[in-house]
Amino acid sequence: MAPGMMIVKNNPNVLHWSLENGYEEGKIQNEYPRRTSNTGLGTGLYVFSNIHVDHLEYICRDTGLGVKVFLTMPYLNDFQVTIKPKLTTTSNALRKYKPSQRQCFFSSERRLRFFKLYTGGNCEVECLANFTRIMCNCVRFSMPRDNATNICGPASIKCYVSAADKLYQNDNHAKSFREHCNCMPACTSIEYNTDVSSVPYQLDILQTSYNQTCVNVSIFYGNHQVETLKRTEAYSFNDFLAICGGLLGLFLGISLLSIMELVYYFTIRLFFIFCGFL
Incomplete structure (x- = not known):
């Protein structure tokens, strides 16, 4: 380090403070940078x-x-x-x-x-x-x-x-x-x-x-x-699901029960039909 930069190196480092978290609780005597009184x-x-x-x-x-x-x-x-x-x-x-x-x-x-x-x-x-x-x-x-x-x-x-x-x-x-x-x-x-x-x-x-x-x-x-x-996030994953569910319910009249019925008719019901149980 150049001699002119040694001044910066020898200055007190941050103590009980960070840019993201601010001052630590209960540390009000030796913190650095100093606080203003008012x-x-x-x-x-x-x-x-x-x-x-x-x-x-x-x-x-x-x-x-x-x-x-x-x-x-x-x-x-x-x-x-x-x-x-x-x-x-x-x-x-x-x-x-x-x-x-x-x-x-x-x-x-x-x-x-x-x-x-x-x-x-x-x-x-x-x-x-x-x-x-x-x-x-x-x-x-x-x-x-x-x-x-x-x-x-x-x-x-x-x-x-x-x-x-x-x-x-x-x-x-x-x-x-x-x-x-x-x-x-x-x-x-x-x-x-x-x-x-x-x-x-x-x-x-x-x-x-x-x-x-x-x-x-x-x-x-x-x-x-x-x-x-x-x-902050404009839309989280939960927000995305809620918006998709709201749009489907508004324009297609789809509910959770309707989705379960579709799954039943194209999976379990087809299986029982092909097997001759229905």
Whole structure:
């Protein structure tokens, strides 16, 4: 493992918690990830930063100056970020189906090389890193890697940008590589929707006497409820039998007694007729 990845390895692993089962009952002291005590602005995460005006970069691509806060993939502007989780689960009855049929992986069915937890997003990141290593013989510094993989230098910028674009094009080689990655969603996943609102500050608070700009970011859960979606069977085998029986009874007037009579007339009765008993 590369030295830069040792930080991830040395972090606490999940304890008394799993994505599919949540927190274990009775384990409320040493669980990891930590629980939040409540919802609302007063119990969130606060980040307060002073930035010297001389450290602002004037040649950035975006217009204006300031700070970007990254939560997963999208970037957000300042101030208050309200988090609204959405949990997607899958019925245990779907475990008997193949992953290709239910279009998701349970945690016991798929492992990743660089991530402790399988998600569709983690799989996509690992797939892109592997594709970039094949195309450029190196990976970006932000990509997961092993100790034998080089980090791309400035001369490889064009290559790894081109590799990222090519992976999602209709090129035959890239399409085959994506299919080999097989990055289907996890059967249990959490999506964090966010609402961002800005809070006006007075200019005398933003500009200190030391020519610094103050940035205050608050991140918190919006409410106690979690929106939940669940994958289940549209029709089980019992449902199929019930529907077939209902349709036959509706259109043909067939009942269980009628079926038994048909079986009797074409089996037992024919046997007795051929044997001369009737």
